[in-house]
Amino acid sequence: QSVLTQPPSASGTPGQRVTISCSGSNSNIGRSPVNWYQQLPGTAPKVLIYSNNQRPSGVPDRFSGSKSGTSASLAISGLQSEDEADYYCAAWDDSLNAHMFGGGTKVTVL
């Protein structure tokens, strides 16, 4: 069971907005920046959002991140077929002295 909790799946039709939640605790999300990774089938993970809400260059502004207290969320607006992937939240945990990943959320475009 992951220290960071994500729903196992989420779905939407093209153009819809999908939101993925990530719940943690005071030792991780509560005190560390949250990062989000996208893993397309058969590929290595790629950073999608870092430091709660920052997008690396090349990441479309359809992707946005937010954090409040010990929870964070990733929003995908204007869902596209190429967004079908696994999404992971992550944060440094000060108590465990380790990076923690959420269990991952599989996004399906209907």
Add this chain to the structure above:
Amino acid sequence: EVQLVESGGRVVRPGGSLRLSCAASGFSFNDYGMNWVRQVPGKGLEWVSGINWNGGRTAYVDSVKGRFTISRDNAKNSLYLQVNSLRAEDTAVYHCARSGTTEGSFYYYMDVWGKGTTVTVSS
């Protein structure tokens, strides 16, 4: 081109050992902290270990403490993971990943990932 290429994975018996390597290119390796992250096929990501820019600080997930050792050779632009006393549950694809800041630590996000090398522990 910024690139990380892992090697060293293979089939090994329980209790065996391996040394995984990660060759870095296209960036100033000694400016960055580095990490190893593993993934059981079909399962989620698990951070395994991290090392700061000069090797002076390391950290490990609890399940590998005392069995795995992370190290680096900045002269060779290489990251290593010595894995000992392997167990079936260590079977996974092992990715190396660069920390996303030139601050030199490994506490931040990971911005460059290798494709991974597969370790299979089986009798």
